Amino acid sequence: MEVIKQGARARTFGRPRDACPYPGDSRERRAWYEGYDGAAWNSAWDLGTRVPHPAAAHRAGTATVETAAAVSPVVSRI
Structure with a gap:
């Protein structure tokens, strides 16, 4: 190494x-x-090619949905 x-x-x-x-x-x-x-x-x-750990990606995806649900009532019904 x-x-x-x-x-x-x-x-x-x-x-x-x-x-x-x-x-x-x-x-x-x-x-x-x-x-x-x-x-x-x-x-x-290389900063542009970094991929987050799957657990971190999942948390980030969940936060995006929660934020969208708080902003839009249509998304909160999903």
């Missing part, structure tokens, strides 16, 4: 992709490239 973070940090600081310090065809090199290239777990750091 630390090797993935190293790759991500290298990209953040503008280092080139071929700056990977690990030997070719090693597990560490693949992990470093995974971090550098921005793996799926890494995209969660």
Whole structure:
């Protein structure tokens, strides 16, 4: 996991992709490239792509319905 973070940090600081310090065809090199290239777990750091935890999403959805029910009598009949 630390090797993935190293790759991500290298990209953040503008280092080139071929700056990977690990030997070719090693597990560490693949992990470093995974971090550098921005793996799926890494995209969660981008604010625009964050997805809330299902429990938090459920609470937010419930609050929206409750708010709509308080504002509109039609919604409160649902």
